[in-house]
Amino acid sequence: MAEITFLEAIREALAEEMARDPEVVLLGEDIGKYGGAFKATDGLQARFGEGRVIDTPVSEAAIVGAAAGMAHYGMRPVCEMQFIDFVSCAYDMLTNYVATSRYRAFLPCPIVVRGPSGGYVRGGPFHSQNPEAAFLHTPGLKIVYPSTAEDAKGLLKAAIRDDDPVLFFEHKYLYRRIKAVMPPGDHVVPLGKARVAREGTDLTIVTYAATVWKALEAAEQLAAEEGLEVEVIDLRTLLPMDDEAIEASVRKTNRVLIVHEDTVTGGIAGEITARINERCFEWLDAPVRRVGAHDVPLPYAPPLEDFVLPQTSDIVRACRWLAAY
Amino acid sequence: MADTATPATTDHGVTTAEDRLALYRWMRLTRTLEERLVALYRQTKVVGGLFRSLGQEGCAVGSAYALERTDALSPLIRNLGSMLVKGATPLEVLRQYMAKGDSPTRGRELNIHFGDVTDRHFVGQISHLGDLVPVMAGITMTFKLRGESRVGLVYVGDGATSTGAFHEGINFAAVQRCPLVVVVENNGYAYSTPTDRQCAAERLADKAAGYGIPGVRADGNDVLEVLRVTREAVARARAGGGATLLEMMTFRRKGHAEHDNQSYVPEGEIEKWATENDPIDRFTARLTGEFGVTTATLAAIDAEVVAEVDAATEEAEASPPCSGTDALVGVYADPAEMPPLWYRGDASAAVSKHERPASWGTHDG
Numbered sequence: 001m002a003e004i005t006f007l008e009a010i011r012e013a014l015a016e017e018m019a020r021d022p023e024v025v026l027l028g029e030d031i032g033k034y035g036g037a038f039k040a041t042d043g044l045q046a047r048f049g050e051g052r053v054i055d056t057p058v059s060e061a062a063i064v065g066a067a068a069g070m071a072h073y074g075m076r077p078v079c080e081m082q083f084i085d086f087v088s089c090a091y092d093m094l095t096n097y098v099a100t101s102r103y104r105a106f107l108p109c110p111i112v113v114r115g116p117s118g119g120y121v122r123g124g125p126f127h128s129q130n131p132e133a134a135f136l137h138t139p140g141l142k143i144v145y146p147s148t149a150e151d152a153k154g155l156l157k158a159a160i161r162d163d164d165p166v167l168f169f170e171h172k173y174l175y176r177r178i179k180a181v182m183p184p185g186d187h188v189v190p191l192g193k194a195r196v197a198r199e200g201t202d203l204t205i206v207t208y209a210a211t212v213w214k215a216l217e218a219a220e221q222l223a224a225e226e227g228l229e230v231e232v233i234d235l236r237t238l239l240p241m242d243d244e245a246i247e248a249s250v251r252k253t254n255r256v257l258i259v260h261e262d263t264v265t266g267g268i269a270g271e272i273t274a275r276i277n278e279r280c281f282e283w284l285d286a287p288v289r290r291v292g293a294h295d296v297p298l299p300y301a302p303p304l305e306d307f308v309l310p311q312t313s314d315i316v317r318a319c320r321w322l323a324a325y
Numbered sequence: 326m327a328d329t330a331t332p333a334t335t336d337h338g339v340t341t342a343e344d345r346l347a348l349y350r351w352m353r354l355t356r357t358l359e360e361r362l363v364a365l366y367r368q369t370k371v372v373g374g375l376f377r378s379l380g381q382e383g384c385a386v387g388s389a390y391a392l393e394r395t396d397a398l399s400p401l402i403r404n405l406g407s408m409l410v411k412g413a414t415p416l417e418v419l420r421q422y423m424a425k426g427d428s429p430t431r432g433r434e435l436n437i438h439f440g441d442v443t444d445r446h447f448v449g450q451i452s453h454l455g456d457l458v459p460v461m462a463g464i465t466m467t468f469k470l471r472g473e474s475r476v477g478l479v480y481v482g483d484g485a486t487s488t489g490a491f492h493e494g495i496n497f498a499a500v501q502r503c504p505l506v507v508v509v510e511n512n513g514y515a516y517s518t519p520t521d522r523q524c525a526a527e528r529l530a531d532k533a534a535g536y537g538i539p540g541v542r543a544d545g546n547d548v549l550e551v552l553r554v555t556r557e558a559v560a561r562a563r564a565g566g567g568a569t570l571l572e573m574m575t576f577r578r579k580g581h582a583e584h585d586n587q588s589y590v591p592e593g594e595i596e597k598w599a600t601e602n603d604p605i606d607r608f609t610a611r612l613t614g615e616f617g618v619t620t621a622t623l624a625a626i627d628a629e630v631v632a633e634v635d636a637a638t639e640e641a642e643a644s645p646p647c648s649g650t651d652a653l654v655g656v657y658a659d660p661a662e663m664p665p666l667w668y669r670g671d672a673s674a675a676v677s678k679h680e681r682p683a684s685w686g687t688h689d690g
């Protein structure tokens with residue numbers, strides 16, 4: 001079997017789920033004949049028809065709201081945000097209506113809201129965002145943010161089959177850069193389970209999405225240059241968070257660095273740090289450290305973006321500090 | 326229930342004698358139930374706020390009566406009458422207001438924020454106005470995609486027409502030709518803000534032109550007129566003609582909620598609507614006049630309604646309260662139950678899993 005890209009893995013997941021379950025429909029802007037801004041849905045309308053791949057007005061709140069209504073009546077809508085930055089236009093619908101529907105009204109709301117996210121692509125402040133932390137605070141939602149092509153496919157299939165609403169972030173830097181041969185058969189990766197992306201004994205990096213690759217790069221450099229064995233935990237699902245996987249790694253290495261591309265203040269690293277304090281403080285040999293973006297809107301110019309976003313060198317430096325503590 | 330004499334009607338055959346008595350009964354039940362809720366509110370048995378639809382019962386009942394049981398409806402806070410028509414029971418409403426453990430939402434939501442999409446087909450609203458317009462667009466799109474002969478009806482107030490969700494939802498429904506009827510109940514005020522401070526257009530029904538759908542304004546306090554125009558819109562939707570915007574002119578004779586003294590309403594206006602334009606009084610006059618219904622028939626219905634509300638009140642008052650730990654159930658399908666905050670990792674838990682500690686987040690191991 002040939003390698004396919006992260007983006008093709010997304011498309012394969014959508015096509016397989018649509019073929020498997022006639023209740024799976026896609027909603028979004030320019031996703032039909034045009035195939036989507038990144039071509040994630042290319043060819044799907046021709047294959048499944050206009051009733052299953054539905055072009056919508058530029059109305060993110062209506063896309064999510066309509067999907068909720070469809071889900072109440074047994075459908076499995078997958079909404080595309082053309083860029084995940086625009087999910088903020090549907091913030092009310094997601095947090096107030098969708099996330100609460102099961103709890104307040106016993107209304108099932110199995111929808112997926114997916115879209116291209118993240119920076120390192122010179123996209124500027126409105127085409128580079130990582131808004132996952134804004135939703136981490138909303139009980140009732142699940143949040144998935146894969147880093148590999150295999151996980152992109154397997155987790156998206158699991159998200160579509162999940163009985164609760166799932167936000168599915170697809171890092172656009174990875175779309176065409178990351179490739180893999182898909183596992184054979186019906187490849188479904190369960191939500192809520194982290195992955196050990198690299199085994200190590202000296203310190204742990206907890207991360208997700210594009211910075212998994214930067215963490216792996218840093219780990220290789222540290223192994224080569226100073227013989228440090230760094231373990232990299234790829235969270236894959238941010239909500240619910242795999243506390244057990246984090247705890248197991250902390251007990252093994254006793255030193256933790258949390259890395260995310262999102263801004264530091266109010267970012268997920270703060271929540272992970274608190275959980276480590278609650279669950280396994282006694283196992284720590286050093287303070288929990290974090291590396292994330294500076295607290296500014298993400299700027300466009302390459303020197304500015306490179307300065308703001310976390311780089312491999314930042315991770316290497318923080319790991320050295322932790323190892324020496 | 327129908328009168329034996331069938332006089333010539335002046336409603337152009339919109340209703341049968343049976344329909345008319347049913348409409349009267351639903352309006353009377355709505356008002357009687359709300360009056361009972363006021364009494365319970367004053368006894369502090371209603372836990373939260375109380376929202377009245379006094380003077381708007383004709384609009385709520387007449388429009389909902391145009392639907393079949395399998396059609397979907399999404400009410401607003403002034404649509405107790407619509408929910409009763411769609412099958413909600415006084416017992417459910419009373420338990421809900423009193424936050425009982427066996428209320429439709431098991432104590433999680435307030436007042437008439439509850440629904441049932443498996444049998445009676447009304448969808449629980451949320452407080453964010455306009456949000457149910459996109460949701461109902463999605464529900465009715467599902468009906469359309471499945472080739473079902475079903476329609477949906479969603480209520481908004483004059484205030485909600487200013488929201489983005491209203492605009493996005495109705496535009497979406499119009500473009501997709503969803504079988505959706507959007508009913509704007511223009512009752513003059515959104516909390517304290519009059520409609521002319523909400524929208525510069527003379528008629529909210531005129532917004533329909535911007536969406537390319539029919540817009541109709543009707544007398545919301547004439548229950549038969551409400552039924553007639555809603556039936557037209559429902560028939561158009563069912564026949565594949567897409568969405569319609571209806572503006573029902575009415576008046577909110579009580580405050581936004583029971584605490585609101587309506588100091589912002591010009592003097593005499595509330596009294597004028599109460600004496601000259603009450604939907605039940607107007608319908609009663611027509612029933613006993615042109616439709617030849619006896620006052621004894623209506624009195625019998627009134628007595629039945631009171632008995633029904635009495636029985637429901639007694640049962641609701643005897644309902645059990647909620648149990649605190651039930652709060653952790655049902656946020657997700659999986660996991661079905663959330664762990665208590667103070668039980669994150671059993672080694673450091675200071676109390677047993679289902680015990681609430683004296684203070685939050687106790688981790689003194």
